[in-house]
Amino acid sequence: xxxxxxxxxxxxxxxxxxxxxxxxxKFVRILKAYPLVFxxxxxxLTLIFVAVFADKLAPFSPDFQFPNGLASNGAPLAPNHTFIxxxxxxxxxxxxxxxxxxxxxxxxxVFASLxxxxxxxxxGIISGYYGKWIDSIIMRITDIMLAFPFILFVVxxxxxxTPSVSNIFIAIGVLGWASTARxxxxxxxAVKEFEYVQAARALGSRQFRxxxxxxxxxxxxxxxxxxxxxxxxxxxLESTLSFLGxxxxxxxPSWGSMLxxxxxxxxxxxxxxxxxxxxxxFSVLGFNLLGDGLRELFNPRRVR
Amino acid sequence: MIAYIIxxxxxxxxxxxxxxxxxxxxxxxxxxxxARAIVGPHASEALVLQVEKQLGLNQPLPxxxxxxxxxxxxxxxxxxxxxxQPVTTLIGQRAGATAQLAVTAWIGELLIGxxxxxxxxxxxxxxxxxxxxxxALIGISLPVFFxxxxxMYWVGFRLGWLPVGGSGGFTFVILxxxxxxxxxxxxxxxxxxxxxxxxxxxxxxxxAKAKGASPNRVILxxxxxxxxxxxxxxxxxxxASLFGGVVVIEDVxxxxxxxxxxxxxxxxxxxxxIMGTVLFAALFVVLFNLLVDVLYGIVDPRITY
Numbered sequence: 105x106x107x108x109x110x111x112x113x114x115x116x117x118x119x120x121x122x123x124x125x126x127x128x129x130k131f132v133r134i135l136k137a138y139p140l141v142f143x144x145x146x147x148x149l150t151l152i153f154v155a156v157f158a159d160k161l162a163p164f165s166p167d168f169q170f171p172n173g174l175a176s177n178g179a180p181l182a183p184n185h186t187f188i189x190x191x192x193x194x195x196x197x198x199x200x201x202x203x204x205x206x207x208x209x210x211x212x213x214v215f216a217s218l219x220x221x222x223x224x225x226x227x228g229i230i231s232g233y234y235g236k237w238i239d240s241i242i243m244r245i246t247d248i249m250l251a252f253p254f255i256l257f258v259v260x261x262x263x264x265x266t267p268s269v270s271n272i273f274i275a276i277g278v279l280g281w282a283s284t285a286r287x288x289x290x291x292x293x294a295v296k297e298f299e300y301v302q303a304a305r306a307l308g309s310r311q312f313r314x315x316x317x318x319x320x321x322x323x324x325x326x327x328x329x330x331x332x333x334x335x336x337x338x339x340x341l342e343s344t345l346s347f348l349g350x351x352x353x354x355x356x357p358s359w360g361s362m363l364x365x366x367x368x369x370x371x372x373x374x375x376x377x378x379x380x381x382x383x384x385x386f387s388v389l390g391f392n393l394l395g396d397g398l399r400e401l402f403n404p405r406r407v408r
Numbered sequence: 409m410i411a412y413i414i415x416x417x418x419x420x421x422x423x424x425x426x427x428x429x430x431x432x433x434x435x436x437x438x439x440x441x442x443a444r445a446i447v448g449p450h451a452s453e454a455l456v457l458q459v460e461k462q463l464g465l466n467q468p469l470p471x472x473x474x475x476x477x478x479x480x481x482x483x484x485x486x487x488x489x490x491x492x493q494p495v496t497t498l499i500g501q502r503a504g505a506t507a508q509l510a511v512t513a514w515i516g517e518l519l520i521g522x523x524x525x526x527x528x529x530x531x532x533x534x535x536x537x538x539x540x541x542x543x544a545l546i547g548i549s550l551p552v553f554f555x556x557x558x559x560m561y562w563v564g565f566r567l568g569w570l571p572v573g574g575s576g577g578f579t580f581v582i583l584x585x586x587x588x589x590x591x592x593x594x595x596x597x598x599x600x601x602x603x604x605x606x607x608x609x610x611x612x613x614x615x616a617k618a619k620g621a622s623p624n625r626v627i628l629x630x631x632x633x634x635x636x637x638x639x640x641x642x643x644x645x646x647x648a649s650l651f652g653g654v655v656v657i658e659d660v661x662x663x664x665x666x667x668x669x670x671x672x673x674x675x676x677x678x679x680x681x682i683m684g685t686v687l688f689a690a691l692f693v694v695l696f697n698l699l700v701d702v703l704y705g706i707v708d709p710r711i712t713y
Contacts, residue, residue, distance in 0.1 A: 244419075244422060244423070244426070245426070247419070247423050248423050248426040248427055248430070250693075251423050251424075251427060251690050251693045251694050251697070252427060252430075252686075252690060252693075253649060253652045253653070253655075253686060253689040253690065253693070255655050255656070256652075256653075256655060256670055256674075256685075256686055256689065257686075259655075259671065259674055260431075260434055260435070260674055260682065260686075261434065263674050263675075263677075264434060264437050336549065340549075340551055343551055343553075344551070344552075344553065344656055347551075347553050347656070347659075348655075348656065348659060348671060349675075350674070350675075360551075360553075363551075363553060363554060363557065366557070367557055367660070370557065370560075370561055370565075371561075371565055374561055377554070377557050377558065377561065380554075381551065381554035381557070381558070384551045384554065385546070385549055385550055385551070385554070388549035388550075388551070389545060389546060389549035392545050392548055392549050393545060396545065
């Protein structure tokens, strides 16, 4: 707050004297004004770190069924010195499975969102820019996609394609573009009447250039926000599919299937639910915080 | 207004036909043969062919689609391959259970979400708002089956207050509905908050304040009434999708509703049931969208068609 109270002249001389300091203080200022971006970003970076280095961080193999991993009555082991998060009903190390689960989750979340982003943005731009019958057709298809019970649609498509990691993100991505297309279209409709687009057109720029070099950069902010939020959502969707048994197939560890396995024995092994559930919450929350923060950051109406 | 409604109904029919075509093609793109699935892996090839003929599976896809639509218009959704009962009967048996869950869950969402939305709008950027916002974000980020399992473990198993799962009377509805309400309420809270803030900055609220209306009256009479419109849209789509079956929650709690029926049908490649339940769910979404649009005109006199 004290920085904004400072007379402009002082700030100016400071800036001229220490250009390096200006960048640093601006960075700090953004962090202070938008703590969500910072916290969310940190959580997302943690997730990426775990996913990338899962094989280095994990103490054991995620699939190995330890002969000493079950109690004498066949029950999973509670968290202890060797297995810090306990073992599951097959005597596997929960902690190692959790770390490897981050990979699947992030992979599906990111790739599915990129596919939706690509389809949705392309269709949205074409629809908004050309209008007329192309717009009508694309928007009717969008209506159909949005009226579909989404989760059932994904479940059915994955069943058709046979469940595998790549088929899951393809199914989610190919079906999940409708809301992106709508938002992009609305943005294009607003932007295309601006002077700089009119100017480009008057100067005789080619259509492709107008669409992708002039309009696209100007509608990126909401698209970035939407994609960040979509990654979190798609991670939830992957875990849901795996929970229903139509997602990632065993023995590959996915947080959703770990929860499904945990449900069978939760009366005497409740930790099998906590860890994968909290890991999912942490990751999705990270992307949601980051997306919300970015939305504030990009919003020109919210002046700080 | 009448012309607008007729046009919208036309559009809705196009959407439903589109959905039926996509579901139909998708269902028959499955590499496995439904006839083989019915007779079992050890039956003779002749028997498979006979069943295919019986089900009309030997005809080309477009003809089968037309045939299906003819039956559909007569209210016949076909017979389940696996359960050997008419699809309309199967849906009818479960529609009541799903409707009960849907309405309870929806009311729960509104009861939790709307007051939170109003409070955080009134205390915008104050400590209360920040705390509420964080909780709302956590609500949105929670996997619904995780919430369901934890409620099942603590309330159902450890405390023993409510049944752990299954279906029966109203006691079986509470935990699944609460699960949905906890994870869904946050959307209402956030939506209502942002819409309230927009409205509170508008001219007519300033006028209402200026002419001396009490703060409570300004909020409840003037602001809320206008801020509720975007919430209504979401509410309509939300309850519509609930009526189509609460897929994951029904699965977690072993609640026998439409959602569970659909998941079983997909696992069994029971094409007529898949078609029936998906169309049933889509019908609600389309219908409620239409209803919400018409309601707009009644709540907000500025909107004309």
